[in-house]
Amino acid sequence: MAFSFSEMLGGNPLIAAAKNDEGLERALHSDCAAVFLLYGDLCTLPSLTDRIADAGKTAFVHVDLIDGLAAREISVDYVRRATRAGGIISTKPSLIRRARECGLCAVQRFFVIDSMALENLRRQLEHTRPDVIEILPGVMPKILRRITGFTRIPVIAGGLIGDKEDILAALDAGAAAISATDPQIWFL
Numbered sequence: 001m002a003f004s005f006s007e008m009l010g011g012n013p014l015i016a017a018a019k020n021d022e023g024l025e026r027a028l029h030s031d032c033a034a035v036f037l038l039y040g041d042l043c044t045l046p047s048l049t050d051r052i053a054d055a056g057k058t059a060f061v062h063v064d065l066i067d068g069l070a071a072r073e074i075s076v077d078y079v080r081r082a083t084r085a086g087g088i089i090s091t092k093p094s095l096i097r098r099a100r101e102c103g104l105c106a107v108q109r110f111f112v113i114d115s116m117a118l119e120n121l122r123r124q125l126e127h128t129r130p131d132v133i134e135i136l137p138g139v140m141p142k143i144l145r146r147i148t149g150f151t152r153i154p155v156i157a158g159g160l161i162g163d164k165e166d167i168l169a170a171l172d173a174g175a176a177a178i179s180a181t182d183p184q185i186w187f188l
Contacts, residue, residue, distance in 0.1 A: 030186040042068030053084040141173035148174030
């Protein structure tokens with residue numbers, strides 16, 4: 001990875017997660033240093049990441065959500081070669097490993113819905129070694145505190161973040177950043 005995650009955030013722990021063109025346009029005008037790209041397809045992806053990079057922000061492509069990309073390592077290679085993304089997001093361990101091999105920042109997304117998911121998270125971290133993990137839903141301070149207690153990997157709290165209180169609770173629990181699709185969150 002050419003930069004550290006905390007340096008990339010530039011002191012702002014908020015990450016804009018854009019799920020459509022309107023959201024991307026608002027994200028480009030926010031103070032967020034990073035944009036999670038949650039939409040697009042094989043044809044539009046290069047121009048979407050160009051727009052983010054041209055705005056001085058780091059693009060993270062959620063490869064699981066891009067139309068035309070398969071859950072295969074070649075998808076990560078495509079992102080590396082054809083776009084200006086600084087990283088990827090995925091739930092798939094093989095794609096996380098490939099991103100690290102390609103020099104992209106690897107954000108592994110986990111849905112922590114029960115104790116089995118929490119235990120699975122711990123096991124997967126030992127094998128995949130992502131640069132950053134994203135925990136959904138991010139409105140579980142006690143669980144975030146447990147996770148940050150057993151790993152040194154930076155944690156992003158995402159999903160269901162609705163207000164400043166949610167942000168402060170997640171950061172107080174040890175999260176390094178907050179991702180949100182709600183533009184109101186980006187401008188707090």
